[in-house]
Amino acid sequence: MQEQQCGFIGLIGRPNVGKSTLLNQIIGQKISITAHRPQTTRNRILGIKTIDQCQMIFIDTPGLHTSEKLLNQRIVNYALQTLQEADLNLLLVEPVSPNKDKIHKEDAEIIKHIGHKVSQTILVINKMDDVEPEVVLRSISIFNQWGPFAEIVPISALKTTNVEHLIETLQGYIPRGTFYFENDQITDVSERFLVSEFVREELFRILQQELPYSVAVEVNSFEETPNLIKIHCQIHVERNSQKGIVIGKNGKVLKQIGSAARRKIEYLLGNKVFLSLHVNVLKKWSSNPQYLDSLGLS
Numbered sequence: 001m002q003e004q005q006c007g008f009i010g011l012i013g014r015p016n017v018g019k020s021t022l023l024n025q026i027i028g029q030k031i032s033i034t035a036h037r038p039q040t041t042r043n044r045i046l047g048i049k050t051i052d053q054c055q056m057i058f059i060d061t062p063g064l065h066t067s068e069k070l071l072n073q074r075i076v077n078y079a080l081q082t083l084q085e086a087d088l089n090l091l092l093v094e095p096v097s098p099n100k101d102k103i104h105k106e107d108a109e110i111i112k113h114i115g116h117k118v119s120q121t122i123l124v125i126n127k128m129d130d131v132e133p134e135v136v137l138r139s140i141s142i143f144n145q146w147g148p149f150a151e152i153v154p155i156s157a158l159k160t161t162n163v164e165h166l167i168e169t170l171q172g173y174i175p176r177g178t179f180y181f182e183n184d185q186i187t188d189v190s191e192r193f194l195v196s197e198f199v200r201e202e203l204f205r206i207l208q209q210e211l212p213y214s215v216a217v218e219v220n221s222f223e224e225t226p227n228l229i230k231i232h233c234q235i236h237v238e239r240n241s242q243k244g245i246v247i248g249k250n251g252k253v254l255k256q257i258g259s260a261a262r263r264k265i266e267y268l269l270g271n272k273v274f275l276s277l278h279v280n281v282l283k284k285w286s287s288n289p290q291y292l293d294s295l296g297l298s
């Protein structure tokens with residue numbers, strides 16, 4: 001029998017480069033929420049892909065960035081820890097725009113953090129659908145100066161271009177070892193956590209400006225009956241004024257968030273769902289270490 005391979009692959013990169021989109025495409029199911037705004041992912045999320053005798057455990061991380069805020073510092077720490085622990089890292093970047101001849105400052109910072117692990121890092125140039133092929137080629141040669149990376153692979157996570165090729169390439173780098181997870185397991189996070197994330201994704205989609213960054217979602221009860229799953233969630237905001245915005249006039253905004261999230265949760269759980277949402281003011285939760293701990297952001 002062929003020997004098993006099993007390894008951890010860290011997905012790292014600046015906010016908004018498409019890490020979670022790529023993870024969802026690889027796994028073939030939505031396990032990590034995405035948004036057109038940066039700093040969407042807050043926790044480490046595992047996505048597991050098993051092909052024959054090879055198990056690849058992807059770690060989706062929050063985008064690396066600098067910030068004074070406690071919440072953000074904790075978020076960045078997850079990502080930096082991943083970088084050190086993984087067998088292999090995928091560093092996601094965007095193509096270098098045609099009017100620039102240098103890479104993004106934050107990409108350079110991340111590469112410095114990677115240090116000697118650069119040779120165990122595959123540089124993935126994402127969003128190739130957004131630019132001309134020449135721009136991709138030029139980006140490869142500019143990033144090459146920061147190497148030597150194990151490989152440089154251009155892809156489009158959104159359009160799935162070259163994603164299969166990336167997966168095949170990865171398999172060559174996974175060390176020998178027995179599987180950590182069952183063949184059919186796709187993530188290690190609980191359904192409860194995914195439910196709270198799907199609600200948070202709708203908050204990102206529907207609310208304007210900075211508000212989603214002040215919001216945390218907690219599942220208070222999850223009750224399964226044969227034909228219906230009853231879920232009660234609390235949406236924590238930091239100020240009274242934010243509570244009003246999330247609820248909206250006559251509860252319109254909250255209803256919109258609830259019904260969009262419910263549809264995705266029903267798809268996830270394969271069952272009818274009754275979702276109730278309650279908005280709660282938890283003053284300054286994002287800078288309070290105890291609240292962050294209790295919300296699983298430790």
Ligand SMILES: Nc1nc2c(ncn2[C@@H]2O[C@H](COP(=O)(O)OP(=O)(O)OP(=O)(O)O)[C@@H](O)[C@H]2O)c(=O)[nH]1
Pocket residue numbers: 013014015016017018019020021022033034035036037038039040041042061062063064126127128129130155156157158159
């Ligand atoms: N055009 C294009 N857009 C993409 C591609 N991949 C992702 N995006 C978009 O980029 C935005 C950010 O995607 P995410 O997957 O949330 O990015 P992320 O790196 O996980 O972001 P954080 O969690 O904030 O660090 C979303 O609007 C995606 O639809 C791609 O290949 N092409």
Ligand SMILES: [Mg+2]
Pocket residue numbers: 019020021032033034040041061062063
């Ligand atoms: Mg993300």
